[in-house]
Amino acid sequence: MGTELDKTDLQILKILQANGRITNLQLSNEIGLSPAPTLERVRKLENAEYIKSYHALVDEEKLGLGIKTFIQISLDFHQKNTIQTFLDEIQTIKEITECHHVTGQCDFLLKVYVRDIKSYEQLIMEKISRITVVKTFQTMMIMSTSKKEPIVPLEY
Amino acid sequence: MGTELDKTDLQILKILQANGRITNLQLSNEIGLSPAPTLERVRKLENAEYIKSYHALVDEEKLGLGIKTFIQISLDFHQKNTIQTFLDEIQTIKEITECHHVTGQCDFLLKVYVRDIKSYEQLIMEKISRITVVKTFQTMMIMSTSKKEPIVPLEY
DNA sequence: ATTAAAAAAGAATTTATTTCGGTTAAAGCT
DNA sequence: AGCTTTAACCGAAATAAATTCTTTTTTAAT
Incomplete structure (x- = not known):
């Protein structure tokens, strides 16, 4: 094309x-x-895949997903295949909707949706912190979102 | 409803x-x-706005948006209406597609799309760093994205 | 100017959406 | 339980949109 x-x-x-x-x-x-x-x-x-797909945007609040966070992850590189191990684990966790490999103070940035704080603690305790290659992680709880364009900035 | x-x-x-x-x-x-x-x-x-809207998802790479980043912003609260001033500025910057008010080491997390590094420097120099209420900011450059669900995790 | 190729228009056909009246099924009441 | 009300669903008809195909126009190159 x-x-x-x-x-x-x-x-x-x-x-x-x-x-x-x-x-x-x-x-x-x-x-x-x-x-x-x-x-x-x-x-x-x-x-030609300029358009990749089409999606309905739903109201997460109304659907009971009250907690949204970003998690900054630092990995422990003293093992083999650290990154692949991490990515494989992440794929299995449905509450994680985004996973970005980034530069800066941490290695990965995750976006998470859960019902409530109880579910969040559970996610942290039973899933995130059990991933062996994770060295440290820090939560950024989203209090409000003032901008969220489903549109990419195109000039024309 | x-x-x-x-x-x-x-x-x-x-x-x-x-x-x-x-x-x-x-x-x-x-x-x-x-x-x-x-x-x-x-x-x-x-x-009832369980469905808020519908969107086509485009391929940003193919459309020339080679640089995607998150920016962590810390604000200087020694002025009046710090947050509102900040939010007003953010609204005018089209390269910023998301703006989240978060807890943790920084105050806001932004998502940014630009064409190339040159455009990114320009964004930083001419827009972000000129916002008076911004105390510090740090870039997390996205190297790759291994998960990006346009779907929220719903149980049923 | 002439030609070839690409893009657009118009019209006909197929397919999908939408409306409406009637039926069933479920839920609430006595 | 029997009766009543309400809500959900279905089928069919009417409306509207998508899709296809042929013709026309535009564009670009020679």
């Missing part, structure tokens, strides 16, 4: 990021094309 | 989180209802 994206493609990406369930008809109106070429462009963007 | 969610509603939420553009017809098959009540349930979930 060598060829580059034009202005219209970027417009489509912007609109679909903001409204993933817009109809092709509405989308075609917004970008000023007829439905047929609009659909063709969307399919191209999907096939 | 007082009434609670049943198993079917949770199933719908799970499916729509994983595939935000599934047709109502497919969805109805997956949950074992006919299209009519399926649609009615989805609309209820939307109206």
Whole structure:
């Protein structure tokens, strides 16, 4: 899919990021094309994986996930395959929704969702702290979130 | 909208989180209802804002956003309205896609997307470090992301 | 200018969404 | 238990959208 994206493609990406369930008809109106070429462009963007997937965004609070945290993890590199061991463990923990390998004072940054503090303690005690390659970890409890764009900053 | 969610509603939420553009017809098959009540349930979930919105997920790399970081911010509380001043500034910076007020060694955790290191230096020099209420900040550059669920962990 | 290739439009067809009336099933009451 | 009310579901019809295909337009290159 060598060829580059034009202005219209970027417009489509912007609109679909903001409204993933817009109809092709509405989308075609917004970008000023007829439905047929609009659909063709969307399919191209999907096939070339500029668009990876579509998702509903739910209200975590309403669904009882009252506790959200980031956990900073430092690993103990005195073992073999430290990182792979860690990643394998992380994959099995459903409360961890994000895992980033980062530079700085810690090695990994995790995002966690749980129901309440009791569940959080349980997660820490029975899962995180039992991962052998974890040297230290520190919790950053999220008190509030003032910005959370489901949209990546694209220029056009 | 007082009434609670049943198993079917949770199933719908799970499916729509994983595939935000599934047709109502497919969805109805997956949950074992006919299209009519399926649609009615989805609309209820939307109206009660269990579902907040729908989004396409794009490939940031392919779109030229090569640099992703977290920034830990500590504020200087020797001014009035420190936090509000900070939040107002953050809102104007499009490269910042997330802003969380957290507990721990820092006050805020930001998520940032930029094109390249040059743009990152520019962001730091011309925007972040010019916010008067910012005392210190530290970058955690994301080297890789091994987990990024667009789905919240729901039991059912 | 002419041609070739790509993109867009229009129209027809297929598929999905939405509405509505009727039925069943469950829940609450006496 | 029997009766009643309410809510959920289904099927079918009507509306709307997606998709396909053919024709036209635009673009770019020669």
